[in-house]
Amino acid sequence: MQERYEPATIEAEAQKYWEERGCFAATEDRSREKYYCLSMFPYPSGRCHMGHVRNYTIGDVLARFMRMQGRNVLQPMGWDAFGLPAENAAIANGMPPAKWTDDNIATMRRQLKSLGLAIDWRREIATCRPDYYRWNQWLFLRMLERGIAYRKTGVVNWDPVDRTVLANEQVIDGRGWRTGALVEKREIPMYYLAITRYAEPLLEALAQLPGWPERVRTMQANWIGRSEGVNVGFPYEIGETRGVLRVFTTRADTLMGVTFCAVAAEHPLAALAAKDDPALAAFVAECQRGPAIEAELATQEKKGMPTGFSVRHPLSGEAIPVWVGNYVLMSYGEGAVMGVPAHDERDFEFAKKYGLPIRRVIDVDGRPYSTQAWESWYADHGRCVDSGRYDGMPTAAAVAAIAADLARAGLGELRTIWRLRDWGISRQRYWGCPIPIIQCADCGPVPVPDSDLPVLLPEELVPDGSGNPLAKHEAFLACRCPRCGAPARRETDTMDTFVDSSWYFLRYACNDTAASMVDARVDYWLPVDQYIGGIEHAILHLLYSRFWTRVMHDLGLVSFQEPFTNLFTQGMVLNEVFYRKPASGRIEYFNPTDVEIRIDPDDKRRIATLRSDGGEVISGGVVTMSKSKNNGVDPQALVEEYGADTARLFTMFAAPPEQTLEWSDEGVQGAYRFLKRVWKAVYDHVDAGPVAPLERASLEETQRAIRRLSHHTLAKVGDDIGRRRTFNTAIAAVMELMNALGRFEPRGAQDRAVLHEGLEIAVLCLSPIVPHLAHALWRELGHDTAIVDERWPAVDAAALEQSTVEIVVQVNGKLRGRVAVPSGADADAVRAAALADPAVRRFVGDGAIRKVVVVPGKLVNVVV
RNA sequence: GCCCCGGUGGCGAAAUCGGUAGACGCAACGGACUUAAAAUCCGUUGACCGCAAGGUCGUGCCGGUUCGAGUCCGGCCCGGGGCACCA
Numbered sequence: 001m002q003e004r005y006e007p008a009t010i011e012a013e014a015q016k017y018w019e020e021r022g023c024f025a026a027t028e029d030r031s032r033e034k035y036y037c038l039s040m041f042p043y044p045s046g047r048c049h050m051g052h053v054r055n056y057t058i059g060d061v062l063a064r065f066m067r068m069q070g071r072n073v074l075q076p077m078g079w080d081a082f083g084l085p086a087e088n089a090a091i092a093n094g095m096p097p098a099k100w101t102d103d104n105i106a107t108m109r110r111q112l113k114s115l116g117l118a119i120d121w122r123r124e125i126a127t128c129r130p131d132y133y134r135w136n137q138w139l140f141l142r143m144l145e146r147g148i149a150y151r152k153t154g155v156v157n158w159d160p161v162d163r164t165v166l167a168n169e170q171v172i173d174g175r176g177w178r179t180g181a182l183v184e185k186r187e188i189p190m191y192y193l194a195i196t197r198y199a200e201p202l203l204e205a206l207a208q209l210p211g212w213p214e215r216v217r218t219m220q221a222n223w224i225g226r227s228e229g230v231n232v233g234f235p236y237e238i239g240e241t242r243g244v245l246r247v248f249t250t251r252a253d254t255l256m257g258v259t260f261c262a263v264a265a266e267h268p269l270a271a272l273a274a275k276d277d278p279a280l281a282a283f284v285a286e287c288q289r290g291p292a293i294e295a296e297l298a299t300q301e302k303k304g305m306p307t308g309f310s311v312r313h314p315l316s317g318e319a320i321p322v323w324v325g326n327y328v329l330m331s332y333g334e335g336a337v338m339g340v341p342a343h344d345e346r347d348f349e350f351a352k353k354y355g356l357p358i359r360r361v362i363d364v365d366g367r368p369y370s371t372q373a374w375e376s377w378y379a380d381h382g383r384c385v386d387s388g389r390y391d392g393m394p395t396a397a398a399v400a401a402i403a404a405d406l407a408r409a410g411l412g413e414l415r416t417i418w419r420l421r422d423w424g425i426s427r428q429r430y431w432g433c434p435i436p437i438i439q440c441a442d443c444g445p446v447p448v449p450d451s452d453l454p455v456l457l458p459e460e461l462v463p464d465g466s467g468n469p470l471a472k473h474e475a476f477l478a479c480r481c482p483r484c485g486a487p488a489r490r491e492t493d494t495m496d497t498f499v500d501s502s503w504y505f506l507r508y509a510c511n512d513t514a515a516s517m518v519d520a521r522v523d524y525w526l527p528v529d530q531y532i533g534g535i536e537h538a539i540l541h542l543l544y545s546r547f548w549t550r551v552m553h554d555l556g557l558v559s560f561q562e563p564f565t566n567l568f569t570q571g572m573v574l575n576e577v578f579y580r581k582p583a584s585g586r587i588e589y590f591n592p593t594d595v596e597i598r599i600d601p602d603d604k605r606r607i608a609t610l611r612s613d614g615g616e617v618i619s620g621g622v623v624t625m626s627k628s629k630n631n632g633v634d635p636q637a638l639v640e641e642y643g644a645d646t647a648r649l650f651t652m653f654a655a656p657p658e659q660t661l662e663w664s665d666e667g668v669q670g671a672y673r674f675l676k677r678v679w680k681a682v683y684d685h686v687d688a689g690p691v692a693p694l695e696r697a698s699l700e701e702t703q704r705a706i707r708r709l710s711h712h713t714l715a716k717v718g719d720d721i722g723r724r725r726t727f728n729t730a731i732a733a734v735m736e737l738m739n740a741l742g743r744f745e746p747r748g749a750q751d752r753a754v755l756h757e758g759l760e761i762a763v764l765c766l767s768p769i770v771p772h773l774a775h776a777l778w779r780e781l782g783h784d785t786a787i788v789d790e791r792w793p794a795v796d797a798a799a800l801e802q803s804t805v806e807i808v809v810q811v812n813g814k815l816r817g818r819v820a821v822p823s824g825a826d827a828d829a830v831r832a833a834a835l836a837d838p839a840v841r842r843f844v845g846d847g848a849i850r851k852v853v854v855v856p857g858k859l860v861n862v863v864v
Numbered sequence: 865g866c867c868c869c870g871g872u873g874g875c876g877a878a879a880u881c882g883g884u885a886g887a888c889g890c891a892a893c894g895g896a897c898u899u900a901a902a903a904u905c906c907g908u909u910g911a912c913c914g915c916a917a918g919g920u921c922g923u924g925c926c927g928g929u930u931c932g933a934g935u936c937c938g939g940c941c942c943g944g945g946g947c948a949c950c951a
Contacts, residue, residue, distance in 0.1 A: 043951050084950065156949075167949040215868055219946075222867050294947050298865040327865095331948095346865090420948095427949065497951070535945060538868080571869095572945070623944085653889070654876060659869090660944060666890050667876065673904095674889085680904095724880065732878075732888035739888090808884045813932040815884055853931055859883050863931045 001686050001780045005679035007643025007772070014775040015116055023788055024118045026074040028524045035071035036525045037063040038505055038564075040533030040541075041078045044104035045085055048111040049625055050573040050651065050663065051534065053635045057648045057769075058570055058657050058727070059532045060117045064768035065721050066529075067118070068792040074525055076508035077112065077119045079105050081128035082432045082497045084167055085627075090431075091465045097431040098459035101128060111636055115644045116772055118788075123508045127500035132507060133433040134454030135517040136499050139548075140191075141436060141447050142555055148194045151445060154424045155292060158186040164467040165428040168293055178465055185288055190426035190493070191435060195547045199224050199418045201561075202546055211566030213658075216538045223539050225419025230403045232338060233411035234261060234311035234320060238272065245269060245311045245322065248333035248417055251343065252406075253398035256387035257361035259351065260339040261311060262304060262325035267335045270324045273307035280305055280324065287326045294329075302327045302350055314411040315388075315402070325350065331421055348374045361387045423544065425496040430461060430469050432494025440481035440488040449482050455490070468492050501541055502548035505531075505563060518552075523559050531564040535658075538569060568725060571660040575631040577620040578608055589630035590617055592663075622662060633663055645770035646672045652727040652769055675773055678738060678766070682759055682777045685752070691782075694753040696798070703754045704799075706744055710758040711799040713737040717765040718792060727769065734765050756781070764793060809834040810861040811843040827854045834860035 018024060028034075039059035042052055056077075063075040079101075086097035093100075105126060112119075125132055143149035157166040159176035165186075170177040195202075203224045206217045230252035233244040245261060263269050265287030274281035283305045291297050303326045310319040327346065328337055341351030342360040351358050358371045364382035383398075384390040390398050406412030426435065434455040436448035448455055458476050461469040470476050470492040481488040506518050509525040533541075542564070549563040578590045595608050595617055608617050625632040638647045650671040655661040699707065713733050720730035737758065746752045760781055767774035767787050778787035802823050807830055809817040817839035821830050831854050834840060844864055851863040 040951095045951085080951070165949080169950045171949095219868050223947085225867095292949090295865075298947085300865090423948080429949090496949075498948095501951085534951095535869080536951085537946095539946060540948065541951085574944080621943085626950090628950090656877080659877095662876070664876070664890080670889055676904095719880085726878095726880085728876095729878070729880090729888080735888055806884095810883080810932075813883090813930095818884080851931060853883090855883060859932090861883075861931055 001683055003680075003683055005676045005773075007645060007675075010776040011114075011116060011644055011772040014772040015113070017775065017786065018116075018118070018788065023786075024073075024075065024120050025122060026072065026120045028521055029072050030524070032072040033070075034525060035063075035066040035073045035530070036528045037066065037073060037075045037530045038508075038528045038532070039075075039077075040531070040537065041080050041501070041504060042108065043080045043083055043085070044101055044108055045627065046104050046107070048108050048635050049632045050635055050661075051625060052108075052112070053115065053647055054570055054573055054651045054657070054661060055532060055534065056112065056115060056117055057651055058568065059530075060115075060119075060648075060771075061652065061721065061727060061768045062530055062532070062725075063118050064771060064788070065792070067788070068764075068768070068790060069722070070791060073118070074123075074508070075117070075119050076123040076125075077117070077121065078123075078125035078504055078508065079108075079127065080497065080501050080504070081105065081126045082133075082494075082500055084169070084429065084431075086431045087429060087463045090463050094462055096460050096462050098128065101126075101431075111639075114636070114639050115648065118771070123511050125504060125507050125511050127433075127497075127504060128431075128457075130454045130456055131514060132504075133457075133500065135503075135507075136433045136495055137436040137448070137453050137455060138450065138517060139503075139552070139555075140495070140499075141450065141453075143193060143551060144447055148197065148551060149191055149425075150194065151189055151191055153187045154190040154192070154426070155185050155187055156428070157292060158184045160184055162466050164465065174291070182289075185292060188428075190424050191437075192422040192424050193547075195423045195544070196418055196420055198547050198550055199226070199420050201550065202543065205546075205562060209562060209565075209567075212564075213567060213569055216535075216542070216567060216569060219538050220543055223420065223543065227417050227419070229415060229417065230399060230406065230412055231334070231415045232406060233314055234338075235314065235411065236309065236311040236322075238309050241272075244411065245336055246334040247336045247338045248415065249338055251340065251395075251399075252402045252412075253381075253384060253390070253393070253395045254340040254343045254361055255315065255338070255402050256384070256390065257340040257342050257359045258313060258320060258338045259341060259357045259359055260321050260323055261336060262323045262328050262339055262350070263307075263336040264328040264330040265324055265326065266330040267324075267328075269307060269309065269322060269336075273309055273322075273324070277308065280307065284324060287324070290326060297327070297329070300326065302346065302353070304350060304354060314406055314409060321356075323350075323354075332419065333417055342369070342371070343378055345374055345376075345379060348378070359386070361385060423496075423498075423547075425499055426493040427496055428468050428492075429494055430457075430463050432497060433457070433500065434470075435491045435493050435495055437491035438479055438481055438488045439491060440484060440486060442486060443481055443483045445491070446481055446483050446488075452482070457494070470494075498541060498544050499548075502544045503552070505545070506549075506552075506558065518557055526558065527560050527562060528564045528566075530566045530568060532568045532570060534572060535569040536572065542567070568657070570657050571655065572624045573661045573663060574622045575625050575633060575663040576622050577629045577631040578610075578617040579620055580615075580617055589628075591630050591632070593633070625663070638668065642668060642672045643675075643772070645675055645773045649675065649731065649770050653731045654728070656726055656728050658725075674735060674738075675770060677742070678762065678773065679777070681738060681742060682763070682780055685755060685759055686780050686782075688746075688752065691752050691756045692749040694757055695750060696796075699750060699754070702744075703750055706740065706754045706758055707796070707799040708802065709737055709740050710754075710761045711795050714761050714765060714793060715795045715800070718795075721768065730765070731769065734762055737762050737765075761793070763787070764790065805857055807834065807857075808859045809837055809840050810859065811840060812863060813861060816840050816843050823857070827856060830854050830856070830860060834862065 039055050063073050067073045081101050086101050089100045090097050157171050159166050161179035161181040171183050227250050229250035232247050235244050265284045270284050274284045304323040307322045309322045313320050339347040341347045341358040343362050360369050362382045363385045364380045381395040384393045403414050434457050436455045438446045440446050463469045477489050479488055479490050506522050509522045510519045513519050545563055550561055552558045553561050576592055578595045579587050581587045594611050596611055608619050610617050650668045716733045717730040720726050741758045746755050763774050763777045774787050804820045805823045807819050807821055817837040819833045819837050821833050831852050847864040849864055853861040
């Protein structure tokens, strides 16, 4: 056996072994229990980053572990290959997005392969290939037939200089990223998918997903946002026009406290009022220019302006002024709200600002109410006061009574509304899946017939930033109307890339079929047994995938409704970000590897300087690794210097996988050192010659102690990987075992036998995490078989047995002593032993013992 | 602003069901080996008091429940993720 640990050699050998034997080729086998282990596929951005390493190592550890449990494991990989960065790269270097994407896929495939992942590469897919995206188009047409896909207008960011639609990411402080022009909002026709039709089942089914993290289910439930409330009508007569202003409220019990109504800038009443009021028209225009992003909308200053119109209170008949408010969302509810300043914080703020009356109508436990300043309990539930016949009613009763009265007057009814909005999938971009529609002057938008699919995306175009190049590409545009045969134009919008990622996990099961979107193999492999990906996908991607799967289920294409049985959300990988901001011009970011940190001896201040010029740079804190912040760490350098096993071990050990991982260069060294120690331990053991069979029945106590620890570690690692998914503690346990084996100096044959067993257990435990090292060491330990085909060993329960256990003794909850008692001793014996302990007696003193709490096998607490 | 998550030594973290706070690792310091360095190995390391035995304090802050709270409850502060066209 080679004395030195040389990762480059053993990793190449192990990977060659797996590759030549097709170890990870997965085939359908009804006689075996399948395990579909899926990591979110990467966007081929150029090179792998540490987030990928973390994601795919977690998946690989589970895939390899489940394989050792005897499961028929499928672990596939593919590319989320359409998207904006490819177009940005094209603008920057004049290369077609297809070429850039293909190059990136080749690079990243090579990088992923160097990590030694147990992937069935025969099943690889890329969403930019026609044999994949044609099925996006095909299913879109099925949705169109059923009205699940439909056309309506939507709002986009418009750069007036480049005459192009911008993504939210391309809007910086309200200006276009390239031109700096003030971005405008524009209404254009788009295609939507009616995910709201599935709001209820998507919400209800969350309860049937026990394998999902609670926090993700909570986030999705909040996102879908079911609200039970009352739709209230405020009738009005404005000039000749008679109508009813409709608002939705979950707090109909506060209806008697309404002192104003507010409508969104896009609301018809706002438009009507603005017609004859230039100041209001200007305000409406200002609101419409304002931010399109909810986060910005919610943090902007709340502003309003009166329309001059009044509506009638549906119960009291009182005149209620109508305002336009920049905080009212047209997309939620009715695009109008009733203002109850006394019991809604936002309305309170608005009323204070504009001098509107505040009328208190809810009493909470008789607490004194003041209109001076808002208190959070003002919004609590209570009983109606100053509300006429509703006085004294608690919330539920008041809501029911008011809803009934409104219904009688024809001005309201109980209603359920959802926060969830339909999914707009049209993108005015080139590098995406073409929407299979033809625009005919006479027939309007006409679906492309199935026989003409796929609508191929031309791959040689180079966008220049001035809009979608498809719109200037005659060969793509020119076509005939499938309905009337007249010359027509092809739709140039492409689909949101979330469409691509909403069903890719199905295609892995049958990526070789050209005849259909999916086939029967899907029902063997799916649903995914374990899905692993970043927490940043907790809502959108996962909800869209759940929706898409349900649509496919309802079309009879798949037999299941939920695609992912178990979900694991890994934390983000963070790193410090360094930058300089020149007096004029764009912020420049510097990679942390180019920055040196030292501590100023005088004021203990951290000083960061750029290695290249010695000048100071500013630290922007610790944030997600990203290209735009230039704070990524290149895993390839790590693999080249230390090997894939060190990279894998470090990312699994440095933090629990669900939490954020803060990058540090130190610690990689530690991981490497540990692997060298494991290698050395096996080397020393093998070097000492052959090993006699273990004689379990006649071992000495020191030998039994080693066996106890070995099997305890085996049990713990199995539990940590298989149930808890805490790979960091599994590794720590193996480290402890290795430390103990290292201290153990074998003197006789049985010492060596016990050590041999311990080393085998350590190598088996590590094999899902550092498979190359384990592959090599397993052979050195005398096996002809490959460790990748080994089963996870059973724990020897007899080895775990212990004659005595240590019991901790507390006095008044403070640790005061320890006593050893026979394992299995009853409570009275433990209590007696604890009270007899000298240290305990000293602390108990002469005081009377009030109580003794005995926790069997653990602890005694004496209360005096 | 809203929704979700987190905060424990110099640092990453552990404590799985309310029961020994700091396992494991990094860094630092001391020592061994070496002509020297690297590598490796051994030891020390939460704070404070004490010669020591030992004691007191300590899990972001304030309060509560409990024999016992890092863990449960209420209120706050700070950090991260998401907010629908980044993926």
